[in-house]
Amino acid sequence: MTFWEALADLPHRLHYVDVGPWRTRVLDVGTGDEVVVLANGTSGHIEAWTQNVRALVEGGYRVVGYDYPGHGYTTLTERDLEIADYESHLAGLLDALGLARVHLAGESLGGWLAVKFAIGRRDRVRSLVLSAPGGRVVGDQRVDKAQSVSRAAVTDPTYENVERRLRVVIHDPEMITGELVRVRQAIYRRDPDGANMAHISVLRQPEVRWRNRLTDEDLGAIDVPVLFIWTDHEPTGDAAEGARLASLIPRGEFLLAEGAAHWPQWEAAELVNAAMVAFLARHGGDA
Secondary structure (H helix, E strand, O other): OOHHHHHOOOOEEEEEEEEOOEEEEEEEEOOOOOEEEEEOOOOOOHHHHOOOHHHHHHOOOEEEEEOOOOOOOOOOOOOOOOHHHHHHHHHHHHHHHOOOOEEEEEEOHHHHHHHHHHHHOHHHEEEEEEEOOOOOOOOOOHHHHHHHHHHHHHHOOOHHHHHHHHOOOOOOHHHOOHHHHHHHHHHHOOOOOOHHHHHHOHHHOHHHHHHHOOOHHHHHOOOOOEEEEEEOOOOOOOHHHHHHHHHOOOOEEEEEEOOOOOOHHHHOHHHHHHHHHHHHHHHOOOO
């Protein structure tokens, strides 16, 4: 089943919202009173949550997915973007949609953003779901191999190059669907010289990453409920490291997804969906 087939019978709207200079692509699904906002990884897009939207809507939630500046079909960027830029954009988007407080689910860069946003704008967040969050500075930054394959995928978006980029985040190549590859091919073709990709990849540069980094202290400063999802093939740390990170969060819960890499929300969707819906049910309405 494709993403759009999965949504066809659900009330949904795909539209664009102006947030400052950014014409932002937004997917709005369901009619629940509580809202879950989905945040993607670097060079990601709404479709990274293909496997999860229906479960959340059937759990009673309204789901809002969006493309960051420089990502997906939102306006491309002509300048470097750092975490504060993504925070400001998210706050503006919530304002534009009339959303006072939301549950925020982020994968990779989205998890990094979600933590920083929850610390700086506590009044806008009910709870967090962090799916293999990025942003730490670690000794072996193996996930950084995404930078070279990302540039190759953008400047020469053949099926093979885009699939190679997705293999950085998805452990089992059989889980990479043709639809996902084709969606990324179309998105990457918007940036033929790779200039936009360079601007959104700046967070991988050591100095920039250091000043934006996600620290143990940041995790300890989160004062909303958190579901922290990690995997046994996560490039930036093993299962024990994931459990350690989760233990730093005062109201944190830990979920290990086995047989997955950097996209547990995709590769272990059944497990993650059940955990997310149960977690959100326990913390619905949390201030």
